[in-house]
Amino acid sequence: MHPLSLRSARLRLVAVAAAVLATLAAGLTGAAGAQAAQGCEVDYHVQHQWPGGFTANVTVHNLGDPIDGWDVEWDWPEAQRVAHGWNAAFTATGDRVNAEHLSYNKAIATGGSVSFGFNGTWAGVNRDPFAFRLNGRTCDGTVGEPTTTPTTPPPTGGESAMDQVAAMQPGWNVGNTLDALGGETAWGNPLITEELLAHVKSQGFNSIRLPVTWEEYMGPGPGYAVDPARMDRVEQVVDWALEQDLQVLLNVHHDSWMWLNELGTDHDAVLAKYEALWTQIADRFKDHPAELAFESVNEPQFTGAEGAAGDALTEELNLVFHEIVRGSGGGNDDRLLVLPTLVTNADQPRLDALKATIDGLDDPMVAATIHFYGFWPFSVNIAGFTSYDAEVEADLVGTFQRVHDTFVDAGVPVIMGEWAVLNYDHNRPGVHQSGELLKFFEAVGFHARDKGVTTMLWDAGQFLNRATLHWRDQHMYEYFASGVTTRSGTASFDSVYLPSTGAITAKSLTLHRNGLEFQGLWHGGTRLAEGADYTVSGDTLTFTAAALTRLAGNRAYGVNATVEARFSAGVPWRVKVVTADAPVLSSATGPSASFAIPTQFKGDTLATMEAKYADGTNAGTATWTSYQEFWSNFRPDYAAGTLVLTPEFLAAVTDGQPVTLTFHFYSGATASYTITESGGTVTGTA
Structure with a gap:
C-alpha cells in the first residue's frame, strides 16, 4: 500500500457565505421562534488512501437542538464515489451523497456527535467534499434556523431482488461457528459478538451469511421442536447484524x-423434518425486516442420487421451502429467498435445472446461489498446479460466464454464497504461493463486478482473526477491499531469486497490467529510477543488476527487500528480492508415523513434490498424478529444518519398494530423494 494519506478537515463556509445563508433562511422560513435551532460542524478524516481507493470517517457534531433522525449530505468535487459504508445508509445521485441514520444512531443530543465511515473510489485528485449539510442545513459552525438546501432522500422499500442482492456485495461468512457441531466454539472460533459484526461492517462488508446447523438442537418427531435457546441465539446474532446495517x-x-x-432413501421422514424446521424458522423471523434473507439448504447432496436424480431432489426441497416461507405471512410474503443448485455446483446442467425451478415459481424475489473454490487442483495444490495459470483462469472465467448467462442476464440475481480456495488456512502455511493466490482473488473480484455476481467470502477463521479482530494477512485483505471497485495490476511472479555468492545479473518479470497504467517501482518511500534501477519494454519489467545488488544487501538467505510495482489503480504488486541456494536434503531413518527429511532450505520455499516407483508409475495417495497433494501428503517445517512425509502418504506406498521423490521449489530448484518404507520404518537416501 502507498504511504497513507492522513488528513483531517473541519469544514466551515466563510463568514460571508454563512451570513448570506442565514439571511436567506430568515426570509424563507418566517418566524424564527417556531423553528428548532440547527447548527453543526463536521470532521472529515481520510484514514487510508491507495491508488484508486480510500477509507474515510465522518464525525458530525450537533451544535443545535437535539435531533431525532439525521440525513447528512455532501457533493464530491472530483467525481469520487462511495463504494460501501457503515453506520449509515448511503444513497447517491451523481456527485451528491446522502448518508442517513440507522435505527440505533438516529438521535444526536445537543453537543453530541455521530460518526460513520466508508470506502470510496477516486481518480486524479482526492479532494475533500465542498461542504456538508445536516438535515438540509450547512455545517458551517453557526447555529440558527433551518435552511432550505435541497436534499435527496433515500429510496424507501420495494427493492427488487436484483437491487437487494447487489446491495449485499461484498459478503462475509461467519463460518465454523453456529454451523459447528458440538457448540458454537467447538471448531475453534469464539462466540459471535456485536463487536465482531461491527468490525466486519467497518471493513467494507455489506452482508453476512450466517450458516446454522440445527440437527443437534431439534427434538424428536413429529414436531421436531427447535430448542428455544438455540432459536433465541440465532435471532440475537441476526438482530445484531441488522443493527450494524449488515444484510443477513x-x-x-x-x-x-x-x-x-x-x-431419496427415507423420503417421508426426512421431508417431514425439513418442513417442521423451516416452519419454525419462518414463523420466528416473519416480522424481521427485508434485509434478512433465507437460503433453503447449504450444498444439497443425496445418498445414491447424482446428476438429474439429485437435481430432482434439490428441486423438491427448494419448492417445499418456498411454499412454507411464502405461506407463513408477515414479511415472508416477499422476503428474498435463495435457492441452491445440487451441491451448489456451477456446471451447466446444474444451473439449467435450478433455472427451470425458478422459472416455474414465477416469483420476482428469488435468487440463485452457487459456491466457488476455483480449479480443484490449484485450490488444494495437487497435480503440479502451483500457479494461477491459463487453465485455472479458464475455469474461473467460465464459471462466472455461465452463471451470468443462465441467471443474471435473465434477471435472476446470483449469490456466490461461498468462495475462497480449499486448503488455505493459517494452520496450514505454504499450501499456496502467496502471489498466485492474490492473482486468483483479484480475478474473482473483477469477474464478480463484470458479471454482476454478489460474492460472500468463506471465512472459518483463516482470514479474520476473530480473537483480535485483525486480518491474518493485511495485504490479502487489501485485495479483497480494493477488488470490490477496481482491478489491481500483477506480474508473472512475486519474487526474484538471487544466489548468495557470485555475480548478480538482471532479472525480468512480465507485467499483467489488467487495463491499468504502470506507474513505476518503489522501495519503501523511495521511488526507483527507471533506466538505472529498472527498464520496461512492452510488458517486460527488468530489474538491473545494480539495483538488485543494492536491494540484496548482505545476501542473507530469505527475503532481503520488497519492492512495490504501482499501477494507476488498485493495490500495488509486491516483488520480493530473495537470496536462495539449492536446498540440501540429508539421509535419514525413522518411523512411518513421524518421518521427516532433514533439510537445509537455504532461503527457498517448497512448491510441490512428485513421487514415482522405479518403473515410472505414480506412488502415493493420488495414483492418477505423480504430484501429490500438499500438506495431506507432505509439508515443509522451515523452523525445524525438515520436510515431513505424512503417515497417510507412507501408508499408500507399497511396502519394500523404493520411491523416488522430487521436490520442486519456487526458485526453480529441484531436489531428489529416495525412500523405502518397510514394516513401519522409513529409510531415506539423499
Whole structure:
C-alpha cells in the first residue's frame, strides 16, 4: 500500500457565505421562534488512501437542538464515489451523497456527535467534499434556523431482488461457528459478538451469511421442536447484524449431509423434518425486516442420487421451502429467498435445472446461489498446479460466464454464497504461493463486478482473526477491499531469486497490467529510477543488476527487500528480492508415523513434490498424478529444518519398494530423494 494519506478537515463556509445563508433562511422560513435551532460542524478524516481507493470517517457534531433522525449530505468535487459504508445508509445521485441514520444512531443530543465511515473510489485528485449539510442545513459552525438546501432522500422499500442482492456485495461468512457441531466454539472460533459484526461492517462488508446447523438442537418427531435457546441465539446474532446495517443470509447448513442427504432413501421422514424446521424458522423471523434473507439448504447432496436424480431432489426441497416461507405471512410474503443448485455446483446442467425451478415459481424475489473454490487442483495444490495459470483462469472465467448467462442476464440475481480456495488456512502455511493466490482473488473480484455476481467470502477463521479482530494477512485483505471497485495490476511472479555468492545479473518479470497504467517501482518511500534501477519494454519489467545488488544487501538467505510495482489503480504488486541456494536434503531413518527429511532450505520455499516407483508409475495417495497433494501428503517445517512425509502418504506406498521423490521449489530448484518404507520404518537416501 502507498504511504497513507492522513488528513483531517473541519469544514466551515466563510463568514460571508454563512451570513448570506442565514439571511436567506430568515426570509424563507418566517418566524424564527417556531423553528428548532440547527447548527453543526463536521470532521472529515481520510484514514487510508491507495491508488484508486480510500477509507474515510465522518464525525458530525450537533451544535443545535437535539435531533431525532439525521440525513447528512455532501457533493464530491472530483467525481469520487462511495463504494460501501457503515453506520449509515448511503444513497447517491451523481456527485451528491446522502448518508442517513440507522435505527440505533438516529438521535444526536445537543453537543453530541455521530460518526460513520466508508470506502470510496477516486481518480486524479482526492479532494475533500465542498461542504456538508445536516438535515438540509450547512455545517458551517453557526447555529440558527433551518435552511432550505435541497436534499435527496433515500429510496424507501420495494427493492427488487436484483437491487437487494447487489446491495449485499461484498459478503462475509461467519463460518465454523453456529454451523459447528458440538457448540458454537467447538471448531475453534469464539462466540459471535456485536463487536465482531461491527468490525466486519467497518471493513467494507455489506452482508453476512450466517450458516446454522440445527440437527443437534431439534427434538424428536413429529414436531421436531427447535430448542428455544438455540432459536433465541440465532435471532440475537441476526438482530445484531441488522443493527450494524449488515444484510443477513440465514440458512440450514450441515444438516445437508447429517440427515437431509437421506431424502431419496427415507423420503417421508426426512421431508417431514425439513418442513417442521423451516416452519419454525419462518414463523420466528416473519416480522424481521427485508434485509434478512433465507437460503433453503447449504450444498444439497443425496445418498445414491447424482446428476438429474439429485437435481430432482434439490428441486423438491427448494419448492417445499418456498411454499412454507411464502405461506407463513408477515414479511415472508416477499422476503428474498435463495435457492441452491445440487451441491451448489456451477456446471451447466446444474444451473439449467435450478433455472427451470425458478422459472416455474414465477416469483420476482428469488435468487440463485452457487459456491466457488476455483480449479480443484490449484485450490488444494495437487497435480503440479502451483500457479494461477491459463487453465485455472479458464475455469474461473467460465464459471462466472455461465452463471451470468443462465441467471443474471435473465434477471435472476446470483449469490456466490461461498468462495475462497480449499486448503488455505493459517494452520496450514505454504499450501499456496502467496502471489498466485492474490492473482486468483483479484480475478474473482473483477469477474464478480463484470458479471454482476454478489460474492460472500468463506471465512472459518483463516482470514479474520476473530480473537483480535485483525486480518491474518493485511495485504490479502487489501485485495479483497480494493477488488470490490477496481482491478489491481500483477506480474508473472512475486519474487526474484538471487544466489548468495557470485555475480548478480538482471532479472525480468512480465507485467499483467489488467487495463491499468504502470506507474513505476518503489522501495519503501523511495521511488526507483527507471533506466538505472529498472527498464520496461512492452510488458517486460527488468530489474538491473545494480539495483538488485543494492536491494540484496548482505545476501542473507530469505527475503532481503520488497519492492512495490504501482499501477494507476488498485493495490500495488509486491516483488520480493530473495537470496536462495539449492536446498540440501540429508539421509535419514525413522518411523512411518513421524518421518521427516532433514533439510537445509537455504532461503527457498517448497512448491510441490512428485513421487514415482522405479518403473515410472505414480506412488502415493493420488495414483492418477505423480504430484501429490500438499500438506495431506507432505509439508515443509522451515523452523525445524525438515520436510515431513505424512503417515497417510507412507501408508499408500507399497511396502519394500523404493520411491523416488522430487521436490520442486519456487526458485526453480529441484531436489531428489529416495525412500523405502518397510514394516513401519522409513529409510531415506539423499
